[in-house]
Amino acid sequence: MKNDTAEDVVLEIKDKSELMVDLAYSSLLYNNKTIAEEVYDLENLIDELYETLQKDTLEAVSRQKLSVDNALTIIKLAKAGEEIADAAQEIADVQLRDVDPHPILTMSLKESDEVLSRVMVKKDSVLCGKTLGELKLGSETGMTVIAMRHKNRWLYGPNKKTQIDEEDILFAKGPEDGEKHLQELAQGKISEI
Amino acid sequence: MGKEKHRHRILGKIKRTPLWKKEEFSEIEYEPTPVKDLLTEMKDISELIIDLAYSAILLHNQEIAEEVRYLEVRMDKLNYDIRIMAMMAARSKEDAEQLAGILQIAQAAEKISNTAGDIILLMKENTEPVLPRILAKAEERIFRLKIVEDSPACNQTIGSLNIESETGMRIIAIRRENYWIYNPQSTSSLVANDIVIARGTDEGYKQLNAFFLGKKEDIE
Numbered sequence: 001m002k003n004d005t006a007e008d009v010v011l012e013i014k015d016k017s018e019l020m021v022d023l024a025y026s027s028l029l030y031n032n033k034t035i036a037e038e039v040y041d042l043e044n045l046i047d048e049l050y051e052t053l054q055k056d057t058l059e060a061v062s063r064q065k066l067s068v069d070n071a072l073t074i075i076k077l078a079k080a081g082e083e084i085a086d087a088a089q090e091i092a093d094v095q096l097r098d099v100d101p102h103p104i105l106t107m108s109l110k111e112s113d114e115v116l117s118r119v120m121v122k123k124d125s126v127l128c129g130k131t132l133g134e135l136k137l138g139s140e141t142g143m144t145v146i147a148m149r150h151k152n153r154w155l156y157g158p159n160k161k162t163q164i165d166e167e168d169i170l171f172a173k174g175p176e177d178g179e180k181h182l183q184e185l186a187q188g189k190i191s192e193i
Numbered sequence: 194m195g196k197e198k199h200r201h202r203i204l205g206k207i208k209r210t211p212l213w214k215k216e217e218f219s220e221i222e223y224e225p226t227p228v229k230d231l232l233t234e235m236k237d238i239s240e241l242i243i244d245l246a247y248s249a250i251l252l253h254n255q256e257i258a259e260e261v262r263y264l265e266v267r268m269d270k271l272n273y274d275i276r277i278m279a280m281m282a283a284r285s286k287e288d289a290e291q292l293a294g295i296l297q298i299a300q301a302a303e304k305i306s307n308t309a310g311d312i313i314l315l316m317k318e319n320t321e322p323v324l325p326r327i328l329a330k331a332e333e334r335i336f337r338l339k340i341v342e343d344s345p346a347c348n349q350t351i352g353s354l355n356i357e358s359e360t361g362m363r364i365i366a367i368r369r370e371n372y373w374i375y376n377p378q379s380t381s382s383l384v385a386n387d388i389v390i391a392r393g394t395d396e397g398y399k400q401l402n403a404f405f406l407g408k409k410e411d412i413e
């Protein structure tokens with residue numbers, strides 16, 4: 001494995017683990033077992049990535065393509081991501097138990113600095129038929145889409161090429177005033193992004 | 194915008210010296226704080242602390258690293274308090290089952306803050322800039338911005354400018370004169386010559402930077 005590939009893998013672990021924490025909190029707030037199960041699947045994926053990464057980095061060192069110091073840094077960074085992913089799984093685990101979440105939990109999540117929101121895209125919304133890259137929701141509304149449901153299919157951590165269609169359900173994270181803006185856009189109440 | 198938050202909290206306050214060592218060895222006193230407030234603060238810290246840890250590395254800044262250590266110790270205390278409060282709140286088996294879930298989330302938040310503590314240890318290691326190179330490739334990154342004297346941002350609050358909802362940039366910390374403000378709230382003002390550490394995309398950075406440099410009158 002080439003040096004830069006190890007760097008890409010470690011970045012994937014970092015980004016995915018942060019996404020998992022957001023997904024785990026969302027699953028609790030919206031009482032959603034499907035999202036919680038996805039966190040479990042992602043955790044398995046991260047474990048696999050982490051193992052491959054350790055092996056490949058060590059091999060690169062033995063072939064003198066990577067310095068010991070750099071290999072250690074890469075492995076430690078990946079380990080941090082792996083631990084965050086574990087923590088996300090523990091959070092999601094609470095949702096998967098057959099116990100109704102404590103009312104305090106929802107209140108607490110809603111009072112947090114960053115809010116999680118869920119919106120359904122209506123037929124006459126400006127969001128319909130556009131990709132996330134075209135819409136630039138992140139820099140225009142402050143809301144980052146962390147997951148979405150398109151018909152019966154779920155999509156986690158959508159990218160710039162992901163297209164939004166009518167009746168999609170978006171799960172997003174961001175500031176309180178961004179939530180209202182996204183709601184109104186999705187409902188077709190305003191057309192200016 | 195934003196509802197008033199009356200709860201006791203340390204984030205967003207100005208602290209000249211993070212006394213994490215003092216906090217670590219101080220005797221743990223029992224403070225009756227509602228479970229809800231404890232959990233909210235733990236979640237907020239767990240979200241901030243990872244970004245702070247990466248900021249410390251990228252900016253080679255020991256003071257930010259100190260703040261990470263302080264928050265890590267603070268988190269231990271919160272985790273202890275929430276256990277006590279949860280035990281006192283349980284009156285039935287059903288209560289206990291639900292509260293066990295809350296404690297599990299608190300434990301996970303504490304684990305995240307410990308990980309942030311591990312991340313800042315990477316600063317000590319004498320490595321080539323492999324870490325900044327990796328972090329530079331991420332879609333959302335940490336940026337450092339400066340507010341010039343003729344920027345329209347001067348003497349405005351973060352909330353009134355709607356910085357996050359207009360640019361997607363989340364302010365993690367502000368350096369003013371010789372002290373830091375961590376996790377500023379919507380009521381915090383921006384002042385000329387502030388150094389702002391924020392997380393976001395390239396696009397959001399360009400937009401906010403032009404505004405902070407006084408090159409654009411409007412943030413949009």
